[in-house]
Amino acid sequence: MNLSQLKPPKGQKHKDQRIGQGMGSGRGKFSGRGAKGAKSISGYSRMRGFEGGQMPLHRRLPKRGFTNIFRKEFAIVNLGTLDRIQGDSFDPGKMLELGLITKIKDGLKILGSGELKRAIHIKAHLFSESALEKIKAAGGTAEVIPGVKRAETKAPPPVRVRTPKPAAVKDVETPQAAAPEAGAEGKEEKKSKKGAAEKGAEKTSKPKQAKPSGKTSNKEEK
Secondary structure: OOHHHOOOOOOOOOOOOOOOOOHHHOOOOOOOOOOOOHHHOOOOOOOOOOOOOOOOHHHHOOOOOOOOOOOOOEEEEEHHHHHHOOOOEEOHHHHHHHOOOOOOEOOEEEEOOOOOOOOOEEEEOEEOHHHHHHHHHOOOEEEEOOOOOOOOOOOOOOOOOOOOOHHHHHHHHHHHHHHHHHHHHHHHHHHHHHHHHHHHHHHHHOOOOOOOOHHHHHHHHO
16 A cells, blocks of 8 residues: 555545626525625624615604703793792792702792782892893882802903013113114214315315416516
8 A cells, every 4th residue: 555545535525616607606696695795794893773775764854953061941930920929038948848840950940920019038049031020010129149050151361461561661661762863863973074164175175276387477577
């Protein structure tokens, strides 16, 4: 027996099936993927709400309104209910004890519905304009509690004013003070130059007088 005669037992080895080799390979056309498209690609995952390509339900339905993420809920009390309750002063703590409100939430707001026939003192986070008018007309007072729990716009950042340093101010002032002096000196120099030029012109413009020679004088004497 020779090593070249060794063979695996029958049925142990199978021929590898080649995919994508045409219709005669046994796995033709779609190569075992079932169909063409996104589903036949490895790594396919269906998107949430996918309906086979048609317009999904969450896009077919109309959308109206919006959800305000800055919405604040206030505990509301009307002046008509306070008029029917005994007492001259009301605050959030007392209204909780009386059962007028169950939770303060983001603050207590007083509205002006109803009639107020007596003077009362009210402490709350917010007041409507009609409520303030009725409280003042009845002779009462309305006190706003600080620290309203509502979305308020942020104040703009403070503007920083840069004050000039004293050294920088001196440096700026010195050339201004020296400027007129330099101008005056320049004017004086110009005047002196003009005067010198005029004097030189006068000297050059005067004609030279001829000096009498000695020969002519001797002849005249003779």
